[in-house]
Amino acid sequence: MSVTVFIPRDAVALGLGADQVASAVARTAEARGLDVAIVRTGSRGMLWLEPLVEVETPEGRIAYGPVRPGDVDSLFDAGLAEGGAHRLRIGRPEEHPYLARQQRLTFGRCGIVDPVSVEDYRAHGGYRGLEKALAVEPVAVVDAVKASGLRGRGGAGFPTGIKWNTVMLAEADRKYVVCNADEGDSGTFADRMLMEGDPFTLIEGMTIAAVAVGATRGYIYLRSEYPQAHETLKAAIAAGERAGVLGTDILGSGRSFHLEVRLGAGAYICGEETSLLESLEGKRGIVRAKPPIPALKGLFGKPTLVNNVLSFAAVPWILEHGGQAYADYGMGRSLGTLPIQLAGNVRQGGLIELAFGITVREVIEQFGGGTASGRPVRAVQVGGPLGAYFPDALLDTPLDYEAFAARKGLVGHGGIVVFDDTVDMARQARFAFEFCAIESCGKCTPCRIGAVRGRETMDRVIAGEDPGANLALVADLCEVMTDGSLCAMGGLTPVPVMSAITHFPEDFDRSRPMPLAAE
Amino acid sequence: MPTHEPWSAPRAAGIIAAHTQREGATLPILHALQEAFGYVDAEAVPLIADALNLSRAEVHGCITFYHDFRAGPAGRRTVKLCRAEACQAMGADALHDEILSRLGVGWHGTTRDGAVTVEPVFCLGLCACAPAALVDGQPVARLDADTLQAALTERLT
Numbered sequence: 001m002s003v004t005v006f007i008p009r010d011a012v013a014l015g016l017g018a019d020q021v022a023s024a025v026a027r028t029a030e031a032r033g034l035d036v037a038i039v040r041t042g043s044r045g046m047l048w049l050e051p052l053v054e055v056e057t058p059e060g061r062i063a064y065g066p067v068r069p070g071d072v073d074s075l076f077d078a079g080l081a082e083g084g085a086h087r088l089r090i091g092r093p094e095e096h097p098y099l100a101r102q103q104r105l106t107f108g109r110c111g112i113v114d115p116v117s118v119e120d121y122r123a124h125g126g127y128r129g130l131e132k133a134l135a136v137e138p139v140a141v142v143d144a145v146k147a148s149g150l151r152g153r154g155g156a157g158f159p160t161g162i163k164w165n166t167v168m169l170a171e172a173d174r175k176y177v178v179c180n181a182d183e184g185d186s187g188t189f190a191d192r193m194l195m196e197g198d199p200f201t202l203i204e205g206m207t208i209a210a211v212a213v214g215a216t217r218g219y220i221y222l223r224s225e226y227p228q229a230h231e232t233l234k235a236a237i238a239a240g241e242r243a244g245v246l247g248t249d250i251l252g253s254g255r256s257f258h259l260e261v262r263l264g265a266g267a268y269i270c271g272e273e274t275s276l277l278e279s280l281e282g283k284r285g286i287v288r289a290k291p292p293i294p295a296l297k298g299l300f301g302k303p304t305l306v307n308n309v310l311s312f313a314a315v316p317w318i319l320e321h322g323g324q325a326y327a328d329y330g331m332g333r334s335l336g337t338l339p340i341q342l343a344g345n346v347r348q349g350g351l352i353e354l355a356f357g358i359t360v361r362e363v364i365e366q367f368g369g370g371t372a373s374g375r376p377v378r379a380v381q382v383g384g385p386l387g388a389y390f391p392d393a394l395l396d397t398p399l400d401y402e403a404f405a406a407r408k409g410l411v412g413h414g415g416i417v418v419f420d421d422t423v424d425m426a427r428q429a430r431f432a433f434e435f436c437a438i439e440s441c442g443k444c445t446p447c448r449i450g451a452v453r454g455r456e457t458m459d460r461v462i463a464g465e466d467p468g469a470n471l472a473l474v475a476d477l478c479e480v481m482t483d484g485s486l487c488a489m490g491g492l493t494p495v496p497v498m499s500a501i502t503h504f505p506e507d508f509d510r511s512r513p514m515p516l517a518a519e
Numbered sequence: 520m521p522t523h524e525p526w527s528a529p530r531a532a533g534i535i536a537a538h539t540q541r542e543g544a545t546l547p548i549l550h551a552l553q554e555a556f557g558y559v560d561a562e563a564v565p566l567i568a569d570a571l572n573l574s575r576a577e578v579h580g581c582i583t584f585y586h587d588f589r590a591g592p593a594g595r596r597t598v599k600l601c602r603a604e605a606c607q608a609m610g611a612d613a614l615h616d617e618i619l620s621r622l623g624v625g626w627h628g629t630t631r632d633g634a635v636t637v638e639p640v641f642c643l644g645l646c647a648c649a650p651a652a653l654v655d656g657q658p659v660a661r662l663d664a665d666t667l668q669a670a671l672t673e674r675l676t
Contacts, residue, residue: 012645015660047647186603189644224550224587225599225643227656262543263550265585268641282545282571284584300542342647344608349647372609381604385641417646419608431607435641441584 002035003081006054006061008111010043010196011228012189017069018051024072025053032076042197044111045351046098054093057083063090098367103329104353105317105337106310107190110197116235118243121200127245129319133208134253141212142168145315147323149335154180154271154308155383155412156488157334157401163305166295167213170303177210177218177257178280178299178306182264182271184223185384187415190339191309193351195222195229199236200245203259205312207250208319210257213305218259221276224266233261268439272487273306275441286441287487308413310339329355334400334411344381344417345371354399361395364418375420379428379504383412385435386492388499389419389428408499410492425504429474430458432496440489447490450481454497464510471501471508521655523557523592530555531563535570544571545581549588558589594629594636596671599653600662602639605646614650617664635671 007013007022022038029036043050044063052065053075062083064075071088078086093099093111104110114120121127133141146161167175179202183191194202206218222230237259240246248256262280264270270279274288277299298304314336318326327335334356343349346368360380364370371377379389382399388409390397397403404411419428433454440447454477461470478494485491501508524530534551538544548567552559559582568575582588600615622630622637629636645651648660654670 011643011658012648012660015645015651015658016648050648183644184642186642187605187646188642189646192644225640225653227653228658262546265546265549265587266640267585279546280543282543282581283577284580286584344605344646344649346647385604415605415646417605417608423608428604428607431604435603439641 002037004037004039004056005080006039006041006056008043008051008197009040009228010050010111010193011226012047013043013050013052014228016050016066020069021051021053021067021072024069028072028076034076034081036081039114041112042110042115043193043351044093044099045107045193046093046096046348047350048348049090052090052093055080055083057081059083060092063093063096064088065090098348098350098352101366102353103337103355105326105329106201106313106339107194107198107351107353108317109201110194110351113198115197115199115232116239118200118239118245121198125320126200126316127204127251129316130204130208130211130245130251132319133211134251134255138168138212138214141208141319144318144323145212148314148318148326149323149330149333150311150314150318150326151334151401152308153310153314153338153413155185155410157411160307160311163295163307164209164212166293167215167303167305170296172303174217174302175213175215176299176302176304177206177213177215178277178304179206179218179220179312180271180273180276180306180308181220181222181226181229182268182276183226183309183413184268184271185386185413185415187343187381187417188341188384188413189343190341190351190414192226192229194309194313195226196232199233200240201313201316202309203236203240203246205315206259207246207257208315209305209307209312211255213303215305216256216258218257219280219299220259220261221264221270221280222261223264223270230261230263237261267441268435269441269489272489274487276306277304284441286443287489289486310413331355331357331398331400332402334402338399338411338414340399341413341415342368342418343415345373345420346418347372356400357398359396359398360390360416363399363416364395368418371418371420373420373422375422377418378421379419379423379425379500381417381419381428381496382415383410384415385432386410386488386495387412387415388495389425389503390499391503394503408495408502410495425500425507426458426462426510429497429500429508430455430462432493432500433458436489436493444484444486444490446481446484447486447493450477450485450490451493453477454481454493461508462510467509467511474501521557524555526556526560526562528562528566531560532566532570535563535566539570545573545578546585549582549585553588557592561590594633596635596655597638598635598667598671599638599640599643601641601643601645601649601651603642603646605642606650609649611650614663618667621664
């Protein structure tokens with residue numbers, strides 16, 4: 001009897017030895033004369049348990065993890081094929097508290113399906129959204145997205161339906177759909193996980209968008225730091241073309257949509273949409289002034305719909321179940337679910353998709369299980385390198401765009417990075433400037449020069465040179481960058497800097513001798 | 520371990536010609552050249568400019584804007600170490616100091632025997648199992664100096 005074993009090929013799983021585990025499973029099965037079929041999947045998102053190996057049994061899939069190549073023999077001895085008892089046995093993954101408490105709308109298939117199989121995708125409910133979209137007028141599709149309350153998941157939180165409407169109404173001989181897959185924020189990996197684990201959800205979302213706005217050509221602009229996602233996307237697009245869900249006659253509708261992946265080249269700024277478009281056109285990734293907005297004048301001057309991976313990926317569910325069903329999740333004006341990424345110094349890091357509204361503390365305590373080092377949490381950065389550092393007192397902030405804005409922070413792409421009490425917040429503030437200096441596109445002065453001067457001034461603060469005057473200078477500089485920068489790179493670099501100074505002032509007064517850093 | 524061809528202008532012209540019909544072909548061409556030769560030779564600039572009807576300045580400006588493109592060959596192995604916040608939270612700064620001093624190089628440096636080039640990178644998306652690195656494009660999570668050494672040795676054979 002054939003047994004199916006599922007082993008992730010998500011980059012984290014690979015980074016922890018999943019390929020070696022897969023070889024060991026194949027080798028051991030052969031040596032024991034067992035008929036084992038190995039399916040390489042994405043990750044379920046319980047990343048501390050990777051490589052998480054699952055086996056199909058009459059009771060459903062049974063998981064074991066984290067599995068090392070050296071564990072494979074004993075797994076077979078324990079009756080892996082029947083889901084036998086073993087010290088690494090997790091049981092049914094969906095019953096694990098980490099997954100059982102989630103609300104997986106976008107990530108429902110991730111870690112379960114074969115990422116490059118259209119057949120498997122459809123067997124798990126895929127392409128129902130596109131079928132519905134093809135059966136109605138484009139305006140009905142846009143209305144569903146509007147009704148869902150979906151806001152851009154890339155960080156800016158702009159209402160997605162409004163953007164779609166603008167591109168739909170724009171008149172042009174050609175329009176484009178562009179996916180921003182330049183997921184550069186530290187602590188974020190939801191885009192990567194989805195592209196590696198369930199790329200057809202993104203592809204279906206982009207196809208629905210193309211049908212709605214009247215585009216026939218699309219690009220996924222993917223960062224080059226994700227070579228595994230690149231391979232998976234290319235394979236998925238080729239499979240989609242063979243299966244007739246991409247190309248000249250999608251699902252027999254007579255509509256065409258050609259999709260291509262383009263690689264970035266290591267520039268963080270290309271996650272800014274106008275810089276991304278310049279890069280796609282083959283130029284330096286220099287930010288454009290807006291207006292004109294890309295929805296009217298985007299790629300090659302044509303109306304272009306630019307959305308983040310997670311925005312597109314939310315759409316198939318919305319079309320299948322209706323906009324209101326999606327809007328029933330969430331709080332205030334932050335509706336639907338947010339794929340939260342928990343990372344940094346945390347015991348149980350991973351992907352947690354939940355309705356907006358859970359607090360940062362609940363995420364860290366209920367899902368993260370505390371710090372990896374076992375030391376107390378001191379600071380938490382939410383929303384990537386341009387997000388605020390929150391102290392313990394602010395951890396009860398709910399994940400909600402407005403609640404974060406009210407505390408001078410941002411939800412961003414939903415990444416949460418935990419730091420323990422060994423963190424030096426003056427160094428983190430300096431790093432925010434340094435990062436901006438390295439990654440600034442150079443077009444506007446507040447960002448290009450401000451970041452460099454900010455780093456130099458922070459060096460003086462750290463050296464204990466007149467901290468009062470130098471911190472006043474940093475605050476002044478931050479005001480100029482906030483008000484005078486062309487885009488969010490220079491405009492938001494002050495957020496991590498000022499939050500560090502405001503919430504952790506004790507780390508900035510270096511005129512007194514510093515206590516020795518713990519350990 | 521990736522192997523690269525020695526620079527050849529006719530071969531480069533062939534690679535460029537395969538992409539010229541694509542929209543916004545510059546980046547795909549630069550990636551293809553670097554994949555073939557391990558870097559983008561200065562002699563490629565006029566070839567690309569002619570093929571895409573751009574000025575040499577535009578092509579040169581594009582190459583130098585992006586961190587990925589190299590002007591000269593790298594070492595036989597390339598290690599990209601993540602310097603971003605999630606890795607910092609797991610002690611990446613101290614780890615990087617140790618790795619760089621063990622190898623006797625600075626950022627962007629290549630070891631004297633030409634074996635390893637070390638480059639900084641900001642986020643590899645492996646943030647839940649930090650610190651992280653890419654060794655010749657292969658991810659390494661929960662990195663320490665010994666696992667890096669193992670990854671370098673293992674893939675040499």
